[in-house]
Amino acid sequence: MATVAEILQGRLQDALRASDLASDEPLQTAPTADPRHGDYQTNAAMVLGKKLKQNPRTLAGLILAHLSMSDIGAAEVAGPGFINFRLSPDFISRRLNQLALDERIGVERTDKPRTVVIDFSSPNIAKPMHVGHIRSTVLGDALANITRFLGHNVITDNHIGDWGTQFGKVIYGWKHFLRSENLNSDPVTELVRIYREADAAAQKDFGILEGCRQELVKLQQGEKENRRIWQQCVDLSTEEFAKIYDLLGIRFDYQLGESFYNPELPRVVQELLERGLAEVSDGAVVVWDRALSEDPFIIRKSDGGYGYATTDTATIEYRVKHWGAEAIWYVVGAPQHLHFQQLFSLGHRLGYEVDLQHIAFGSILGEDRRLMRTRSGDSVPLRALLEEAVQRATAIVAEKNPDLSEQERLSVSRMVGIGAVKYSELSQHRMTDYIFSWEKMLSLHGNTAPYLQNAYVRCRSIFRKLPAPVSATTSMTLREEAELDLAKKILQFPEVLPAVLDGFKPNILASYLYDLSAQFHGFYESCPVLSAATEVRETRLMLCDIFSRLLRTGLNLLGIELPEKM
């Protein structure tokens, strides 16, 4: 099903051919910012005018003379050479009827499906997940949902940090400081505690530092005891992560940690050396890309160990060879920009024909505009934060709707609390650092999850008051201004959704859903549904039905659930 913009582009192409102006240039056709300029506009005449060195208004007039619009609406030349389109109520009604019958609300599956691996969340073993992980996790999940919905083959992979030098201290701590009773109640906190104790001890005593190093070497050599301790750390941490993902309602297709690639690393380095891509420098094996930076990409440390540059390279190879990845998207914070530039450069020089993207994002700040920390200066544990979100939502829901059953309140609070946290991330441009505020994200006013959820709930409650179910076969005839405004907004969904992937910006979808809901409230104020005459009522009911389906679809794509009551 073509979008409105595509239909208009088609008519424009016809008109251009008819007036001998056909061109390969893509025709930009978009909704207008100001309703006084109609519903859609194109700058085709101005683009053409520049190319042909002709007056754009004259060209626009010529195009207009050949433009067939009678079944769509009207068109006119305006300003410096815009062509403005106004959609007729009849056309809008017909389009909306089509969308009403379509489960996907008019969104086409791409005709060029790609296999896209999305790498996000990536917490570290033996460390708690903290606020720093929330953006990656929520952004990655939303992008995965949207990309999948658009018809691509998406593989999500949680690239867990389960290998690294910190395990020397963790294992040393395990052997000397572990209190196994703590391991049962709160394992990750205990792992952090023994790490810190070992770290503190190592700073005071060189012998202990050496002991930690020895433990690391033994682990790397595959010594049984250390391997067993490491595996236990991985298991305990993974269980803890699972609880958080469960609360967030997020799943991964794979969770292949860094250690998964260990067996490949020596071969990868060997190949790089043989192909002349890497060289030895100060005892380390490095790859240079002077165009990017004077700093090398370190493939093997001078002590023979491997860093994440190497595992990441091996990971690209694996994803391309085993999964047929055509694109790999890394949802990782902006500070790692250079690392990914170097990684991508190497990946391409290795000959992998894969579209590599670093989807960077800014930091979360506290009210003091500094990196968000707890009072003691640590990063804020994610689980506590999410639980607080649900708790705060519970208080609000209990106050606003005391009639809900205990069970309903539990489930609604989770949707509202978690939804609020997710939406506050996703409604913001991913690159801007943002200030974390409970009051703002849980506010019932403005661009927040609770506001959108409430718009949905209000709409759904109309259906509960209906004396008898209404057949969905009725065709709609829109008349009122508010009906048409809402309908036009709904018709834009198939145009908006693909745009999210242009710059990997879910905030485009969030912003659309907010506008849509505001438009719905306008309709809701001025167009009574239940009390309207039968024919009008059926039209409005169908409008409500499409709106609520669309809002649910859109928010679900962002990873946000909707209650029927709240």
Place this chain on the structure above:
RNA sequence: GCGUCCGUAGCUCAAUUGGAUAGAGCGUCGGCCUCCGGAGCCGAAGGUUGUGGGUUCGAGCCCCGCCGGACGCACCA
């Protein structure tokens, strides 16, 4: 020093990738409940888009120079 990202209303943020008179929310001021959930709607005030140039029909967006901030720059991930 080099590199990356950023600077928009009092505050928090948008702006369909170069389109017309830069939009929301919060806060401020003023209206709207015999009406489907007022958790709402309508209106007003609030801006030299950090700054100076350039490119063109047209710039918050592209190019160059300053000012201010965040982050990254050899064996941690």
